[in-house]
Amino acid sequence: MTELLEMKNVNKAFSGVQALSDVQFHLRHGEVHAFMGENGAGKSTLMKILTGVYQRDTGEVLLEGKAVEYANTAEAMADGVIIVHQELNMMGDLTVYENIFIGRESMNGFLINDRDNVKRARELFEVIGVSIDPYAKVDSLTVGQQQMVEIAKAVSHDAKIVVFDEPTSALTQAEINELFTIIDDLKSKGIGIIYITHRMDEVFQISDRITVLRDGEYVGTVNTADTDKDELISMMVGRELTEEVKLASQVADDAEVVLEVENLSAGRMVKDVSFKLRKGEILGVSGLMGAGRTEMARLIYGAEQPESGTIKLHGEEVKIKSTEEAVAMGIGYLSEDRRRYGVLVEKNVAENTVLPSIEKYISKGLINDRSANKDALEYNKVVRTKMTGIEQVVRTLSGGNQQKVVLAKWLLRDSEILIFDEPTRGIDVGAKAEIYEIMQELADEGKSIIMISSEMQEILRMSDRIVVMCEGNVTATLPIEGATQEEILSYAMMRKEV
Amino acid sequence: MGKRTIQNPIGKKDSRFVEMVKSQQFIAAAAMIVLYFVFWIAAPTFRGVNVITQILNSSYYLAFLGIGVTFVIATGGIDLSLGTVMGCAALLGGRLYSVNGLPMIVALLVTVLIAVVFSAINGYLIAFIRLPAFVATLGTQMMASGFGQIISNLEKTNWPARASEPGGAFKNAFQITISGEGKNVNIPTGLILLLIIVVIMSVILTKTKLGRYILSLGSNYEATRLSGINVRKYQFYAYIINGVFVGLAAIAYAAIYTSITAGFGAGQETNAIAGAVIGGTSLAGGIASIWGSLFGVVMMSVLKAGLPKIGLQSQWQLFLTGIIILVAVIIDVRRNKASN
Structure with missing residues (x-):
C-alpha cells in the first residue's frame, strides 16, 4: 500500500534565508506522527507548504502516490488536507453550524437551508463522539469545545490528513483526554494525524512515530516505542556549536543584586516567577515559544500589571505601575518586534533616539534640537549605527541598525537595567556579532541585562547565568559553567503539573 | 517626508529648497493659489477685494477648526463632532449674551468652555476608555447637535452686529470696519491674529514636548508607550487643544457672521478635516503640519467663494468637497503604503 503522504527533499527560502533544506516527512494511513523541533526549526513552514499557505521552492509532495502542489488552503482542503490551528480561526459571533459549513452551506435555491446544516452538524458530532449544540455561538464555547468544532469541520471535509498545531496548550486535562479519544477514533478510520507539540x-x-527537525534540516524519524526523551532532546539540539560559548560567569557571586523578582504571577502566562539579576550580569532567559518570557518582561517593565508577587530594585520593593515609572527607575526594554514596539519607523534616527x-x-519650553541631535549622533556612534546621518528615516535602516537605534535610545536615557527581548531576531550575522559585542561591553560597564532568547547559541554565548521557563x-x-543545550531544552520542556 | 525617502532610499538628503517644494504643505499652498487664479480667470465677478474679504472671513473659523483637528489627526484620531460642537458653543454663548444679558466676556469664556467640555468627553472616551475616535466623536456629534437645539429652542441666536454695540468690541479682533463717505472699508485684523496663532501652534507641534509626544504616539502608539511616555495623557491633551480651537472658531464665526441658526455647524468638520489632509496631515497619524492645514482650509474657502461665481451653488461645493477629501485620502493612503 502506498504511503498516505510523502514529502521529499523539500526546500524553501524566504528572501535569501533558507528556512527548509531537503526536509523529509512521511505519514502512513492511520498513524499519529509527532513532529518536533525547537522554535524556528521549520515545523510550521513545512506544514504551511503541506496545506497550501506557502509553495515549496523545490522538492516533491505525494499524496497517496499522486504528486500535489497546492496554490492555496482551499485546494489542500479539497484534497482532505486540513490543519487545526493553535490559534483557532473561527467567527466567534456565528453559531457552531455556521462555522462548520461556511462557504459550502446546504442551499434551498437562494436561501440557506439551515435545518439541513444543523442536521449535518449533529451527524458530525455523533461521528466524533462529542456533544456540542450546533446552535451555540462559538464565543460561548470553551477553547476545548472550539477545538472539537474545528475537528468536526475537518472531518466534514473528508479529511485524509489532519495536522494539529500544539492543540493542547490551552486545554484542561479532561479536554486533553477527550481530544486523545477523538484522535484515536480518527486514526482507526485510517486518517493520518500530524501532531506538532513540545510536550514530551x-x-x-x-x-506512533516521531520526526525531528533542527534549524530547517531533517534530523530523523524514529519509532516512538524505540526511543526516549533524552534521545529526542539530543536530536533536537544536537547541533555543533559553531560559535564560541561563555565558559565562566564574569560576575562575582556576591555582586550587588539590582533587581529581584519574587513570586510574580499574571494570568496563564506567568506563574510564580522568581529570579535575581546582579550588577553587570547578563541573565539569559531561555524557553520555547509561549513560555511566558515576554509576558514576564512586560510585567517588570510596567507595561502590564502583575496579579501578585513583588519586584525589588536595589533591595527596595517597588510598584511599577506604568512604563513611564519603569523608565524613570532606569529600566529600558528592547522588544522582539522592533517595528511594532521599538521604533517609530516614519521618524528619523534623532527623534527615535531622544x-x-x-x-x-x-529650555524655556522648547526642545533644543541642536543639542538633542548632538547627543543622538554621539550615542548612535557608540552603538555603531550605520546611517547616512541622524536625519535618516528609521524605516530605511536595516533591522540590525534599527535595533541599534533602540539601544542608543536606552543608553542615552542612562538605563541601568536593560531587557533585551530576542535582540538579534531577523538580524544579519555581521550586525548580530556587533550587538553581542555591545551587550558585553555594557555589562562590563556595570549595566545589568536580562536577555530573552530562543537561540541556544545566543544563550550559551552571552549569559552569565540562565533562567529557563x-x-x-x-x-x-x-x-553558565557546564550548561549544555540538552540540559536547557529538557528544562524548557519540563512542565510543572497544574 | 515619505515621498522624499522613497526617491532616496539610501537616505541621501535633498537640499532644503527641494525638500520644501516637494512637501505636501507647499503643494497645498500652490493648489490654493492656482485655484484662486482659475476662478479669477473664469469669473469676472470673482476679481475684487470683496471676494478676498469673503474668503478671509470664512477662513478664520475654518482655520481654527483645521488647526485644532490637526492635533487630533496627528494622534491618529479624528473628530467628527467639531462642527456641531462649534454650533452648540456659538448658540449657548450668544444666548448668554443676548437673552440672559450676561457680560460679553462671560459669553466668550463659556463659548470656549463648552467646546472644551465636549472635547474633554471625546478625549476621555478615546484615550482612557479606548473607544475608537470615529465612534466616540460620532456620539458627541449628535449630543452637541441635540444640546444646541435644546438650549436655543430652535431659534436663531444673535451676537452683536457692530463692534460699536455694547459687547461688540471683540469683533475688532477679526475685522475693523471703517465707515466713511457711503463706503465701508474692512481691515482684516483676523488675518494677523490667525498668522500669529499659526506660528505659535506650529512651534508647539514641532518644538515642544507636547507636540513631539503627540506626533510620536500617532506614529506608533505602543512603541511610544514602551519608551516610557504617558501616551494616554498626551492623547487626551490633543483633544483639549482641539476643544479650545473649536471654541475660538465659534467666536470667530460669531464675530464675522453675527447670527447663528439652530442647525449651524453640522458638516463643517468635513471642511476642517479635508483642509488638514490636503495640507499633508496624515490620517494614519504621526505626520502633521499646521501651515499645511492653514493652506488647506483657505483652499476650501476659495472653493466656497468661487463656485457660486461660476454658477455652481453650495450643493456643488458639498459634492466637490467629497471628491477632494477622497483624492486627498487616496494620496495619503498611497503615501503610507509606499512607505511600508
Whole structure:
C-alpha cells in the first residue's frame, strides 16, 4: 500500500534565508506522527507548504502516490488536507453550524437551508463522539469545545490528513483526554494525524512515530516505542556549536543584586516567577515559544500589571505601575518586534533616539534640537549605527541598525537595567556579532541585562547565568559553567503539573 | 517626508529648497493659489477685494477648526463632532449674551468652555476608555447637535452686529470696519491674529514636548508607550487643544457672521478635516503640519467663494468637497503604503 503522504527533499527560502533544506516527512494511513523541533526549526513552514499557505521552492509532495502542489488552503482542503490551528480561526459571533459549513452551506435555491446544516452538524458530532449544540455561538464555547468544532469541520471535509498545531496548550486535562479519544477514533478510520507539540509526555502517550527537525534540516524519524526523551532532546539540539560559548560567569557571586523578582504571577502566562539579576550580569532567559518570557518582561517593565508577587530594585520593593515609572527607575526594554514596539519607523534616527530623554533638552519650553541631535549622533556612534546621518528615516535602516537605534535610545536615557527581548531576531550575522559585542561591553560597564532568547547559541554565548521557563514557570536557574543545550531544552520542556 | 525617502532610499538628503517644494504643505499652498487664479480667470465677478474679504472671513473659523483637528489627526484620531460642537458653543454663548444679558466676556469664556467640555468627553472616551475616535466623536456629534437645539429652542441666536454695540468690541479682533463717505472699508485684523496663532501652534507641534509626544504616539502608539511616555495623557491633551480651537472658531464665526441658526455647524468638520489632509496631515497619524492645514482650509474657502461665481451653488461645493477629501485620502493612503 502506498504511503498516505510523502514529502521529499523539500526546500524553501524566504528572501535569501533558507528556512527548509531537503526536509523529509512521511505519514502512513492511520498513524499519529509527532513532529518536533525547537522554535524556528521549520515545523510550521513545512506544514504551511503541506496545506497550501506557502509553495515549496523545490522538492516533491505525494499524496497517496499522486504528486500535489497546492496554490492555496482551499485546494489542500479539497484534497482532505486540513490543519487545526493553535490559534483557532473561527467567527466567534456565528453559531457552531455556521462555522462548520461556511462557504459550502446546504442551499434551498437562494436561501440557506439551515435545518439541513444543523442536521449535518449533529451527524458530525455523533461521528466524533462529542456533544456540542450546533446552535451555540462559538464565543460561548470553551477553547476545548472550539477545538472539537474545528475537528468536526475537518472531518466534514473528508479529511485524509489532519495536522494539529500544539492543540493542547490551552486545554484542561479532561479536554486533553477527550481530544486523545477523538484522535484515536480518527486514526482507526485510517486518517493520518500530524501532531506538532513540545510536550514530551503527550508525544509518548499518543504518537506512533516521531520526526525531528533542527534549524530547517531533517534530523530523523524514529519509532516512538524505540526511543526516549533524552534521545529526542539530543536530536533536537544536537547541533555543533559553531560559535564560541561563555565558559565562566564574569560576575562575582556576591555582586550587588539590582533587581529581584519574587513570586510574580499574571494570568496563564506567568506563574510564580522568581529570579535575581546582579550588577553587570547578563541573565539569559531561555524557553520555547509561549513560555511566558515576554509576558514576564512586560510585567517588570510596567507595561502590564502583575496579579501578585513583588519586584525589588536595589533591595527596595517597588510598584511599577506604568512604563513611564519603569523608565524613570532606569529600566529600558528592547522588544522582539522592533517595528511594532521599538521604533517609530516614519521618524528619523534623532527623534527615535531622544524620545524618552526629551526632558533633558527642553529650555524655556522648547526642545533644543541642536543639542538633542548632538547627543543622538554621539550615542548612535557608540552603538555603531550605520546611517547616512541622524536625519535618516528609521524605516530605511536595516533591522540590525534599527535595533541599534533602540539601544542608543536606552543608553542615552542612562538605563541601568536593560531587557533585551530576542535582540538579534531577523538580524544579519555581521550586525548580530556587533550587538553581542555591545551587550558585553555594557555589562562590563556595570549595566545589568536580562536577555530573552530562543537561540541556544545566543544563550550559551552571552549569559552569565540562565533562567529557563516553561509554560509560565521558571523550571531552572543554571550557572553558565557546564550548561549544555540538552540540559536547557529538557528544562524548557519540563512542565510543572497544574 | 515619505515621498522624499522613497526617491532616496539610501537616505541621501535633498537640499532644503527641494525638500520644501516637494512637501505636501507647499503643494497645498500652490493648489490654493492656482485655484484662486482659475476662478479669477473664469469669473469676472470673482476679481475684487470683496471676494478676498469673503474668503478671509470664512477662513478664520475654518482655520481654527483645521488647526485644532490637526492635533487630533496627528494622534491618529479624528473628530467628527467639531462642527456641531462649534454650533452648540456659538448658540449657548450668544444666548448668554443676548437673552440672559450676561457680560460679553462671560459669553466668550463659556463659548470656549463648552467646546472644551465636549472635547474633554471625546478625549476621555478615546484615550482612557479606548473607544475608537470615529465612534466616540460620532456620539458627541449628535449630543452637541441635540444640546444646541435644546438650549436655543430652535431659534436663531444673535451676537452683536457692530463692534460699536455694547459687547461688540471683540469683533475688532477679526475685522475693523471703517465707515466713511457711503463706503465701508474692512481691515482684516483676523488675518494677523490667525498668522500669529499659526506660528505659535506650529512651534508647539514641532518644538515642544507636547507636540513631539503627540506626533510620536500617532506614529506608533505602543512603541511610544514602551519608551516610557504617558501616551494616554498626551492623547487626551490633543483633544483639549482641539476643544479650545473649536471654541475660538465659534467666536470667530460669531464675530464675522453675527447670527447663528439652530442647525449651524453640522458638516463643517468635513471642511476642517479635508483642509488638514490636503495640507499633508496624515490620517494614519504621526505626520502633521499646521501651515499645511492653514493652506488647506483657505483652499476650501476659495472653493466656497468661487463656485457660486461660476454658477455652481453650495450643493456643488458639498459634492466637490467629497471628491477632494477622497483624492486627498487616496494620496495619503498611497503615501503610507509606499512607505511600508
